[in-house]
Amino acid sequence: MIAIPEFKRAMRALPAQVCxxxxxxxETRIAMTATAVTSLSAEPPQILICVHRAARPAAVIREAGAFxxxxxxxxxxxxxxxxxLPALSPEARFDVGDWSPSP
Structure with a gap:
């Protein structure tokens, strides 16, 4: 059986699209980097994301009902x-890049 640190190291080296x-x-915005994103279906169009239920973004996504x-x-x-960066406040994650709200 592979140890958890070795497994994590191996998974970090697995190529994947960064989203x-x-x-x-x-008033609460969140942003997180993820590679656990995939299409679920074309009809209707659906995307699957994987967010740990204890992670800060999970509660905001649940409350928002959209992402x-x-x-x-x-x-x-x-x-x-x-x-x-895990130590950043949710709002500080938007300090880099060009962000604008969507309808």
Missing amino acids: VIAAQAG SVHLLSSAQVDVATQCA
């Missing part, structure tokens, strides 16, 4: 890094 998941509930998925290019590494 940023964002949501807003009331956005931002596919990043290699030129947006700074945005992905900013949204992945």
Whole structure:
């Protein structure tokens, strides 16, 4: 059996598209970097994201009832890094990049 630290190290090396998941509930906005994003169905169009239920973004996503998925290019590494820093406040994650609310 593989040890958890070895498993995590191996999974971090697995190539995957980097996305940023964002949501807003009331005045609270969150953004997080994720690779656990995939299409679920075309009809109706659905996307599956995986967020740990104890993570800060999970509560905001549940309350908002919606989220956005931002596919990043290699030129947006700074945005992905900013949204992945665990010590940052939710609002500070929006300090890098060009963010605007969607309808």
